[in-house]
Amino acid sequence: MPLNKEIQPGDNDELTRERLQATFDTQQMAAALWGSDLARKRRELAKKVDKLTVLHDSKDMSFMTREEKLSENARKVVQMFAHVADIVEDPSDDAEMFHLSSNAIGHEGHPFGVHFVMFIPALKAQADDEQREKWLMPALGLQLIGTYAQTELGHGTNLRALETMATFDKATDEFVIHTPTVTALKWWPGSLGKSSNHAVVSANLIIDGKSYGHHNFMVQIRDENTHKPLKGITVGDIGPKMAYNASDNGFLGFDHHRIPRRNMLMRHAKVDKNGVYTKPPHAKIGYSAMVHVRSVMIGHQGMFLGSASTIAIRYSLVRRQGEIKEGSGEVKILDYQTQQHRLFPQLARAYVFMFAGKEVRELYQKVLSDMEKGETTLLADLHALTSGLKSVVTHLCVAGMEQCRMACGGHGYSRASGIPEIWGVAVGGCTYEGENMVMLLQLARYLMKAVKETKKGKSLGRLVDYLLLPQDRHSLIGRVPQGEYGPHLAAFEHIARRQIFKVADELTKLQDKGMSKEIAWQKKAVELQRAARLHTRFYLAACFHRKVQSVVDGRIREALADLYHLHLNYELLDMVNYALEDAYLKADQVDFIREDMYRLLETIRPNAISLVDAFEFSDRELRSVLGRRDGHVYENLYKWAKESELNRADVLPYFDKYLKPMMLAARQRSNI
Numbered sequence: 001m002p003l004n005k006e007i008q009p010g011d012n013d014e015l016t017r018e019r020l021q022a023t024f025d026t027q028q029m030a031a032a033l034w035g036s037d038l039a040r041k042r043r044e045l046a047k048k049v050d051k052l053t054v055l056h057d058s059k060d061m062s063f064m065t066r067e068e069k070l071s072e073n074a075r076k077v078v079q080m081f082a083h084v085a086d087i088v089e090d091p092s093d094d095a096e097m098f099h100l101s102s103n104a105i106g107h108e109g110h111p112f113g114v115h116f117v118m119f120i121p122a123l124k125a126q127a128d129d130e131q132r133e134k135w136l137m138p139a140l141g142l143q144l145i146g147t148y149a150q151t152e153l154g155h156g157t158n159l160r161a162l163e164t165m166a167t168f169d170k171a172t173d174e175f176v177i178h179t180p181t182v183t184a185l186k187w188w189p190g191s192l193g194k195s196s197n198h199a200v201v202s203a204n205l206i207i208d209g210k211s212y213g214h215h216n217f218m219v220q221i222r223d224e225n226t227h228k229p230l231k232g233i234t235v236g237d238i239g240p241k242m243a244y245n246a247s248d249n250g251f252l253g254f255d256h257h258r259i260p261r262r263n264m265l266m267r268h269a270k271v272d273k274n275g276v277y278t279k280p281p282h283a284k285i286g287y288s289a290m291v292h293v294r295s296v297m298i299g300h301q302g303m304f305l306g307s308a309s310t311i312a313i314r315y316s317l318v319r320r321q322g323e324i325k326e327g328s329g330e331v332k333i334l335d336y337q338t339q340q341h342r343l344f345p346q347l348a349r350a351y352v353f354m355f356a357g358k359e360v361r362e363l364y365q366k367v368l369s370d371m372e373k374g375e376t377t378l379l380a381d382l383h384a385l386t387s388g389l390k391s392v393v394t395h396l397c398v399a400g401m402e403q404c405r406m407a408c409g410g411h412g413y414s415r416a417s418g419i420p421e422i423w424g425v426a427v428g429g430c431t432y433e434g435e436n437m438v439m440l441l442q443l444a445r446y447l448m449k450a451v452k453e454t455k456k457g458k459s460l461g462r463l464v465d466y467l468l469l470p471q472d473r474h475s476l477i478g479r480v481p482q483g484e485y486g487p488h489l490a491a492f493e494h495i496a497r498r499q500i501f502k503v504a505d506e507l508t509k510l511q512d513k514g515m516s517k518e519i520a521w522q523k524k525a526v527e528l529q530r531a532a533r534l535h536t537r538f539y540l541a542a543c544f545h546r547k548v549q550s551v552v553d554g555r556i557r558e559a560l561a562d563l564y565h566l567h568l569n570y571e572l573l574d575m576v577n578y579a580l581e582d583a584y585l586k587a588d589q590v591d592f593i594r595e596d597m598y599r600l601l602e603t604i605r606p607n608a609i610s611l612v613d614a615f616e617f618s619d620r621e622l623r624s625v626l627g628r629r630d631g632h633v634y635e636n637l638y639k640w641a642k643e644s645e646l647n648r649a650d651v652l653p654y655f656d657k658y659l660k661p662m663m664l665a666a667r668q669r670s671n672i
């Protein structure tokens with residue numbers, strides 16, 4: 001059977017020649033990346049969106065004001081829901097809906113951004129049956145627009161310091177929601193500024209003067225018809241951001257605003273009409289909406305890096321600049337070893353982040369169904385895993401995307417490349433859902449607990465059972481037959497385990513000297529977050545290994561294995577200092593890793609375009625002139641530039657207003 005190679009009439013010949021070299025079928029690779037069912041659904045929905053002009057951008061968003069962006073994406077999201085039944089197979093499938101929104105709307109935000117990603121998950125996990133009936137059904141039916149209002153102007157990370165109050169008034173059976181200071185204003189919630197009319201609000205539960213910590217409450221903030229803020233509520237937009245500017249992230253304040261007692265989300269924690277409080281089965285069960293987003297972010301970030309890699313690799317196969325051999329003509333920039341070294345490791349990361357995203361979603365679903373039954377044993381594992389992955393993946397993603405941008409030279413800096421916007425959205429992920437450093441320290445806590453267990457000969461679970469294994473003194477990299485990569489993965493494991501035990505020992509020593517646990521933690525915090533990073537990077541490498549092993553088709557497995565081996569080499573070199581510290585690796589082994597990496601860059605080169613084609617991003621979804629599937633970059637860059645709002649007239653008013661009078665005056669002065 002012929003291999004699918006994504007060749008279409010009218011394609012740039014250079015790209016067609018590249019595509020013909022592929023050693024695998026791109027549709028089969030897409031199935032490996034997305035899962036065969038989702039890959040098929042993506043392909044079909046992209047075709048349908050192409051035909052539905054009401055879902056198309058009315059002009060490039062780069063040339064719009066914020067208000068135009070908000071209005072444009074509100075228009076498209078409404079059209080998207082109006083046509084949803086004709087486009088997707090299952091509107092309750094988050095993954096399918098995400099891809100529809102990615103094609104039709106893009107990533108700059110829309111009024112239902114947080115509604116689907118946090119508001120609904122919070123209701124699903126924390127509202128009791130009666131409350132689900134009251135709010136979840138209308139929310140799913142688009143009768144209301146919700147947001148998740150937790151962060152305040154003064155505090156985002158330290159949730160114990162949130163100031164918003166929910167004081168129970170027994171006499172009226174109500175909570176009084178109040179913002180006592182300016183720092184207590186809710187700040188940042190997506191779609192809050194101008195779009196939402198309901199919010200899940202985190203506030204300190206106070207009963208008879210006693211605080212029970214923050215809990216989640218359903219608060220209607222705007223009138224459903226006039227959309228005006230309700231009495232006692234102040235709400236607005238927090239202003240422009242680095243990116244994501246079609247989202248109206250907002251502020252929100254309450255002046256003794258009253259809500260019924262039953263507006264506290266009461267699936268787990270409860271308050272009865274007498275003010276009697278019932279504790280939830282797990283203290284952090286109210287954090288489930290955050291864990292949900294952290295779990296979906298991993299795959300989405302992989303997709304962002306995949307988009308940037310697609311743009312940069314396709315462009316690098318169209319762009320010619322300079323000669324390798326004098327007189328033999330200008331080469332495609334992807335033929336430079338430095339360009340391959342810049343881009344292929346990012347492509348490999350995009351692949352593994354997508355694989356890890358799938359694994360973590362499966363664990364999330366398991367924990368969610370356990371929680372339904374009041375079972376919370378795996379919650380700590382999920383929290384640790386998502387905290388580490390969220391931090392490492394977002395960090396490596398934005399570093400990788402920046403390489404992609406620079407690899408496109410000047411045109412990468414133009415918004416026409418599409419990279420600045422996806423970079424801006426992705427970099428937000430380093431901050432939202434838990435600032436990265438803070439989340440790494442959460443994982444470090446879990447790892448330190450795991451060390452204590454291993455010292456008793458026990459394991460905390462699958463994620464950390466490698467801590468029970470003995471340390472090898474020397475790596476076997478380069479000492480076993482060429483083509484065996486077991487020792488590479490073992491090196492990730494060794495490095496992670498060593499750093500985890502090293503910092504655990506250092507903490508113990510400081511405490512043995514009389515230092516308090518908290519101060520010792522501070523003295524070792526940088527080392528602790530390093531341990532968390534190394535553990536997560538080992539998890540990612542092992543996840544890549546699992547994926548390659550699971551692929552049945554030989555050609556796909558071989559092409560994936562090349563990326564996996566590149567990933568092992570590149571990442572090991574990136575953290576080689578840890579392996580040199582205890583002489584686990586010797587200098588000749590580091591050279592071996594480097595040489596093997598350079599060999600793999602050459603091996604991957606002929607498959608490069610098909611490895612990015614396999615993401616199957618439609619041009620509409622990619623929103624990039626440089627990354628166009630057909631490769632016709634230059635004529636379209638020119639067309640795009642002509643759309644610039646500055647080109648609406650040859651002479652703009654500021655010339656007559658400022659520059660002309662200044663030059664006239666200067667000329668007059670020089671004539672005197």
Ligand SMILES: CCCCCCCCCCCCC/C=C/C(=O)SCCNC(=O)CCNC(=O)[C@H](O)C(C)(C)COP(=O)(O)OP(=O)(O)OC[C@H]1O[C@@H](n2cnc3c(N)ncnc32)[C@H](O)[C@@H]1OP(=O)(O)O
Pocket residue numbers: 107113114117118148150151156157158159160190284287288290291293296297300379380383425431432433434435438442445446
């Ligand atoms: C969205 C997908 C992308 C789509 C693409 C489009 C892109 C754009 C989309 C943009 C959408 C963005 C939406 C963003 C929303 C938000 O940002 S919402 C706000 C998020 N806020 C945070 O994440 C705050 C971070 N802070 C915390 O999570 C916590 O404060 C803390 C740092 C974890 C500490 O909490 P605290 O209550 O103070 O903890 P302690 O009392 O110290 O207890 C610590 C113990 O609790 C355990 N723990 C903590 N969290 C959890 C949890 N979630 N689950 C289980 N256990 C948890 C922790 O492990 C400690 O345990 P022990 O060690 O055993 O004590």
Ligand SMILES: Cc1cc2nc3c(=O)[nH]c(=O)nc-3n(C[C@H](O)[C@H](O)[C@H](O)COP(=O)(O)OP(=O)(O)OC[C@H]3O[C@@H](n4cnc5c(N)ncnc54)[C@H](O)[C@@H]3O)c2cc1C
Pocket residue numbers: 114148149150151154155156157158187188189190244249428431432433434435436437438441
């Ligand atoms: C695009 C975007 C969308 C968002 N959407 C929402 C939303 O829908 N709803 C919502 O409620 N919030 C939202 N947020 C807010 C977001 O969740 C917070 O900004 C985030 O949790 C970080 O909190 P912070 O801003 O208080 O940072 P800070 O905690 O003030 O962080 C500043 C610095 O202090 C360090 N730091 C803080 N605490 C510690 C510690 N314990 N140990 C070591 N270092 C520490 C951090 O590492 C960081 O370097 C959004 C934010 C962004 C950027």
